[in-house]
Amino acid sequence: MHRRRIVIIGATSALAERCARLWLEQGPAELVLVGRDLEKTGRVAMDLRVRSPQSSVSERTVDFQDPAAIGALVASLCAAAPVDVALIAHGLLPDQSACQADLGLCREALLVNGVSPALFAEAFAGHMERAGGGTLALIGSVAGDRGRKTNYVYGAGKGLLTRYAQGLQHRLAGTGVSVVLILPGPTATPMTAHLKGKGGPPLADADAVARTMVDAIEKRRPLCYAPGKWALVMLILRHLPRCIFNRLNI
Numbered sequence: 001m002h003r004r005r006i007v008i009i010g011a012t013s014a015l016a017e018r019c020a021r022l023w024l025e026q027g028p029a030e031l032v033l034v035g036r037d038l039e040k041t042g043r044v045a046m047d048l049r050v051r052s053p054q055s056s057v058s059e060r061t062v063d064f065q066d067p068a069a070i071g072a073l074v075a076s077l078c079a080a081a082p083v084d085v086a087l088i089a090h091g092l093l094p095d096q097s098a099c100q101a102d103l104g105l106c107r108e109a110l111l112v113n114g115v116s117p118a119l120f121a122e123a124f125a126g127h128m129e130r131a132g133g134g135t136l137a138l139i140g141s142v143a144g145d146r147g148r149k150t151n152y153v154y155g156a157g158k159g160l161l162t163r164y165a166q167g168l169q170h171r172l173a174g175t176g177v178s179v180v181l182i183l184p185g186p187t188a189t190p191m192t193a194h195l196k197g198k199g200g201p202p203l204a205d206a207d208a209v210a211r212t213m214v215d216a217i218e219k220r221r222p223l224c225y226a227p228g229k230w231a232l233v234m235l236i237l238r239h240l241p242r243c244i245f246n247r248l249n250i
């Protein structure tokens with residue numbers, strides 16, 4: 001029986017880990033977990049092995065900012081056997097004012113949220129295109145839909161991913177390769193733990209968001225807001241006239 005081959009980049013992310021659990025609930029799979037810390041990635045792998053002893057779960061590390069290392073890793077993963085699903089999940093929610101005061105932090109946030117995931121996506125796209133199939137899923141954010149004063153550094157990195165996914169979708173149309181762009185709204189994970197009870201929008205449940213993500217990936221939907229209500233919220237926000245938008249403290 002063909003076991004699906006799923007590669008997760010940023011596999012220690014809470015959302016990615018929940019997606020992995022959902023995939024293993026569907027049946028045995030071959031999972032490759034890619035993280036920046038072998039010990040942490042190993043802990044996620046160990047838990048998944050217990051949940052699905054029939055699955056094969058392996059872990060790899062890579063320098064997430066090194067284009068040559070990313071290219072080599074993705075080439076070696078795709079050479080072993082075709083990859084059915086690649087989920088690119090890593091990201092970093094920086095403090096906006098700290099980024100304004102420190103260009104080093106600003107650069108780091110732009111690289112981790114935008115450039116690094118785009119490099120992984122580019123690497124997978126070429127191999128999947130040659131293989132004639134596969135699903136490439138990227139986690140962007142609703143924050144990438146319109147720049148706002150309270151988080152435009154993060155939003156700009158995520159906005160880069162949105163444009164990149166659109167370009168890949170255009171390029172790969174009709175090839176058998178699907179590109180799925182997932183835009184979560186604020187969700188309760190370690191990334192947002194410091195926002196709990198601070199008066200912002202309520203945080204969505206991570207399991208529910210992961211279910212929406214996996215469903216979109218299975219259905220190869222080009223765009224998925226998670227939870228779905230954010231599609232309408234962001235439609236309104238994107239089209240809000242500047243004279244009204246500029247008065248909002250968001």
Ligand SMILES: NC(=O)c1ccc[n+]([C@@H]2O[C@H](COP(=O)([O-])OP(=O)(O)OC[C@H]3O[C@@H](n4cnc5c(N)ncnc54)[C@H](OP(=O)(O)O)[C@@H]3O)[C@@H](O)[C@H]2O)c1
Pocket residue numbers: 010011012013014015016035036037040064089090091092093112139140141142183184185186187188189190191192
């Ligand atoms: N939670 C939300 O509200 C929300 C909303 C919209 C979009 N998202 C996006 O969803 C994705 C998953 O986030 P999450 O909520 O699951 O958060 P999370 O549990 O905090 O996971 C963040 C992931 O990013 C990795 N990461 C952090 N800094 C990194 C760096 N400098 N270089 C490479 N990897 C780095 C982390 O690796 P380590 O474990 O090694 O630190 C971890 O795998 C991210 O892309 C995030 O931007 C989340």
